[in-house]
Amino acid sequence: MIHGYIPTGIGNLINLTLLRLDGNYFGGTLPDVLGKLQKLVELFLHNNKFSGSIPSSLGNLTTLTSLFLDENKFEGTIPPSLGNCQNLHTLNLSRNNLTGTIPKQVLGLSSLSISLVMSHNFLIGALPFEVGNLIHLGELDLSENRLSGEIPSTLETCLSLEHLYLEGNSLEGAIPQSLEMLRSLEEIDLSRNNFSGPIPKFFSKFTSLKYLNISCNDFEGEVPSEGIFLNASEISIIGNDKLCGGVQELHLPSCSKKNPHLSRRLLLIKIIIPVTVLIISILVLLYFYPTCFVGKNSTEKALTTSFFEDWPLRISYAELLQSTNCFSENNLIGSGSFGSVYKGILPRNGAIVAVKVLNLQQQGASNSFINECNALRSIRHRNLLKIISACSSIDHEGNDFKSLIFEFMCNGSLDQWLHPKDDVQHQSKRLNFIQRLNIAIDVAYALEYLHHQCQTPIIHCDLKPSNILLDEDMTAHVGDFGLVNFLFETSNNPSKSQSLSIGLKGSIGYIPPEYAMGGQVSPLGDIYSYGILLLEMFIGKRPIDEMFKDGLSIHKFATMALQEHIMDIVDPSMFFVEDEEDANDDIEERTIMEEDPHVNNRSRIKECLISVFEIGLSCSKTSPDERMPANVVVNEINAIRDTFLQFKKENRRRTS
Incomplete structure (x- = not known):
C-alpha cells in the first residue's frame, strides 16, 4: 500500500544490486538518477501507477539482468538506450501506453534468453529484422499492439x-516457410491479424506444440x-471462412476437388436452381403476407425458434x-454471472452495439436467455435498454451459441460512476446532485412501466448499479x-397475482428480506432493491461495503444519520464537478454546501437530501406492505427535483 514518488536521493545507493517496489501504488515519473545505480542486477517496478x-538513463544499467x-x-x-543493457535476459514492458516502433537496438539484445514481453501497448510499425x-529467447510476446507488415523470415x-x-495486431501476408526451423515451439498465437494463404503444414511436424491459435485471419x-x-x-481456427x-x-x-466435366452441372445445382427457388419463395411470401402477420400475433407469447426470425x-x-x-x-x-458483454461494430452498417454472450456452461444461463428474450420481445420504454437483435446458433467448434445484441451505452454503467476503480477514473467520472436525481427518476419511470403499464406485469429481480446503463446524455x-x-392474475381473485417462478433471485445486498425467507416474488421486491440503490447513489457506499457489518446495514446507517448528520454521510463528490460545461453549476453547488446565514443554502440542500433519503428508507423497509409503489416514487422524487431546480434558479438570481 506504499504510494508517492521515488525520491531522487535513491541515486546515492550506488552499491544497490536489487530493487523491488512492485505491487504498490507508486506514481509519478521515474527519476533519471536511477541510471546511477550501475551495480543494479534486478529492477522490479511493475504493477504500480508510474x-x-x-x-x-536506464541504459546505463549495463549489469541489469531483469527489468520489469x-x-x-x-x-x-521505448528508449533505444535499453539496447546497452547487454546482460539483460528478461524484459517486460507490457500493459502500458507505449507508442512508436520497437527499437532495433532492443531486439538486437542476444542476451535476452527468458522472455521479451511488450504486449498490450500501442506499438506500431513492422517487426524489425533484428528479431533474428x-x-x-524462450518467450516473445508482442500481442495486443498495432504492429503491421509481415513476419520477418529472420525469426x-x-x-x-x-x-x-x-495476436491482436495488423500483421499480414503468409506465414514464412522458414519458421519450420522453430521446432521447440510449445504455444503459438497468431489470432486476430490479417494473415492469409494456406496453413503451414510444418505446424503438424512440431512435436512439442501444445496450443495453436490462428483464428480470425484470412x-x-x-x-x-x-x-x-x-x-x-x-487448436483454434474460427473466423477463417x-x-x-x-x-x-x-x-x-x-x-471438394474441381472437375471440369461437372462444372456446368454444379453451376445449375448451386446457383440457378437455388436462385429460382428463392425468387418463387419471396413471391409466395409477399402474396400471403397479411395472413402470416395475423397468424403471428396469435403465437406471440410463446418463445419458439420463430422468435429469432421476427x-x-x-x-x-x-x-x-x-x-x-x-x-x-x-x-x-x-461480465456477469451468466455471460460477458463485448463492444462490437456491425460490418454491414458500422453501428456500435453491445453483444451479450451467454456462458451456456453456467447453470441457469439458458433459462436466463429465455427469460430475457421473453421480456424484451414485448416491452419498449425510453428508460429500458433497447434490444436490436438476438442470435441462437452454433459456433465454429460446434457448441451452442446464444447472444443478445443491444444498443451501445457510451457512458457505461452507473456502477462505474459511483465506484471508480482508480484515481484517473475517479477524477473523470463524477455525478453531481442533479444528475443523480435524474438517474433515480429514470429508474423509477422504468419500474413504473414494468409494474403498472405492461400488459403482463414484469418484475426485474436484479436491480443494481451495474444493470443501469447511461447513454451519451446520461x-x-x-x-x-x-x-x-x-x-x-389468478382466475379467482384478480387482485392477487402469481409469479411465473419462485426462489431466491437477485444480488447480495439488494435482495429483499422476504425472498430470503421463501416469500413470493412481487413488484415490491424491486422497490426494496430501488430503495437500497437510492441510498447507495447518495451515500457512495455499496450495501456490501466492509463498513456494514455486525448488524449495521446501509438502511440502518442512513436511518441513524437522517436528521442531524445527513450531511456527514453523503458522497461529497456530487458537489464538485470537473466538467467545464458545468462550471457555473459547480460554483453554485459549492456555494450551496457553504454556511451562509443570510440565504441559508446549507439548510435548503439538506432538506432536499433528507427527502431523497426518506424515499430510499421507505422503499427499503423490511415489511413489503410499508414500501411505496413505483408510481408514488416517481411523483415524490420528481417533486424533489422541481424544488431543487427552483432553489438553484432563485440562488442564481441572488448571485447575479
Whole structure:
C-alpha cells in the first residue's frame, strides 16, 4: 500500500544490486538518477501507477539482468538506450501506453534468453529484422499492439523459442516457410491479424506444440489432419471462412476437388436452381403476407425458434465474430454471472452495439436467455435498454451459441460512476446532485412501466448499479432481464397475482428480506432493491461495503444519520464537478454546501437530501406492505427535483 514518488536521493545507493517496489501504488515519473545505480542486477517496478516516459538513463544499467516495468501508465516511445543493457535476459514492458516502433537496438539484445514481453501497448510499425538476434529467447510476446507488415523470415534463427504470441495486431501476408526451423515451439498465437494463404503444414511436424491459435485471419485451403491438428481442443481456427477439411470435430466443409466435366452441372445445382427457388419463395411470401402477420400475433407469447426470425435485423454468429474482433479481450466491456458483454461494430452498417454472450456452461444461463428474450420481445420504454437483435446458433467448434445484441451505452454503467476503480477514473467520472436525481427518476419511470403499464406485469429481480446503463446524455436505461419474473392474475381473485417462478433471485445486498425467507416474488421486491440503490447513489457506499457489518446495514446507517448528520454521510463528490460545461453549476453547488446565514443554502440542500433519503428508507423497509409503489416514487422524487431546480434558479438570481 506504499504510494508517492521515488525520491531522487535513491541515486546515492550506488552499491544497490536489487530493487523491488512492485505491487504498490507508486506514481509519478521515474527519476533519471536511477541510471546511477550501475551495480543494479534486478529492477522490479511493475504493477504500480508510474507515468511519463521511460528514462533513457536506464541504459546505463549495463549489469541489469531483469527489468520489469509492466502494468503501469508509461507513455511515449521505448528508449533505444535499453539496447546497452547487454546482460539483460528478461524484459517486460507490457500493459502500458507505449507508442512508436520497437527499437532495433532492443531486439538486437542476444542476451535476452527468458522472455521479451511488450504486449498490450500501442506499438506500431513492422517487426524489425533484428528479431533474428534473439537466438536464445524462450518467450516473445508482442500481442495486443498495432504492429503491421509481415513476419520477418529472420525469426527462423530463434531456435530456442517456446512461446510466440503475436495476436491482436495488423500483421499480414503468409506465414514464412522458414519458421519450420522453430521446432521447440510449445504455444503459438497468431489470432486476430490479417494473415492469409494456406496453413503451414510444418505446424503438424512440431512435436512439442501444445496450443495453436490462428483464428480470425484470412487463411484458406485445407486444414492439415496430422500432429496437433488431430486434437480440435488444442487448436483454434474460427473466423477463417475459406478453410475446409480437417478432423470432423472442426465442423468444416469438405475440400471438394474441381472437375471440369461437372462444372456446368454444379453451376445449375448451386446457383440457378437455388436462385429460382428463392425468387418463387419471396413471391409466395409477399402474396400471403397479411395472413402470416395475423397468424403471428396469435403465437406471440410463446418463445419458439420463430422468435429469432421476427427481428428486423438478423445477425449471424459470423457477423458477431467479425464485429467483436473474435470476441477479443480488448472489446470486453463487462461480465456477469451468466455471460460477458463485448463492444462490437456491425460490418454491414458500422453501428456500435453491445453483444451479450451467454456462458451456456453456467447453470441457469439458458433459462436466463429465455427469460430475457421473453421480456424484451414485448416491452419498449425510453428508460429500458433497447434490444436490436438476438442470435441462437452454433459456433465454429460446434457448441451452442446464444447472444443478445443491444444498443451501445457510451457512458457505461452507473456502477462505474459511483465506484471508480482508480484515481484517473475517479477524477473523470463524477455525478453531481442533479444528475443523480435524474438517474433515480429514470429508474423509477422504468419500474413504473414494468409494474403498472405492461400488459403482463414484469418484475426485474436484479436491480443494481451495474444493470443501469447511461447513454451519451446520461439518461439511465435499465438492462439485464435474465432473472425477470412475470405476474399473472389468478382466475379467482384478480387482485392477487402469481409469479411465473419462485426462489431466491437477485444480488447480495439488494435482495429483499422476504425472498430470503421463501416469500413470493412481487413488484415490491424491486422497490426494496430501488430503495437500497437510492441510498447507495447518495451515500457512495455499496450495501456490501466492509463498513456494514455486525448488524449495521446501509438502511440502518442512513436511518441513524437522517436528521442531524445527513450531511456527514453523503458522497461529497456530487458537489464538485470537473466538467467545464458545468462550471457555473459547480460554483453554485459549492456555494450551496457553504454556511451562509443570510440565504441559508446549507439548510435548503439538506432538506432536499433528507427527502431523497426518506424515499430510499421507505422503499427499503423490511415489511413489503410499508414500501411505496413505483408510481408514488416517481411523483415524490420528481417533486424533489422541481424544488431543487427552483432553489438553484432563485440562488442564481441572488448571485447575479
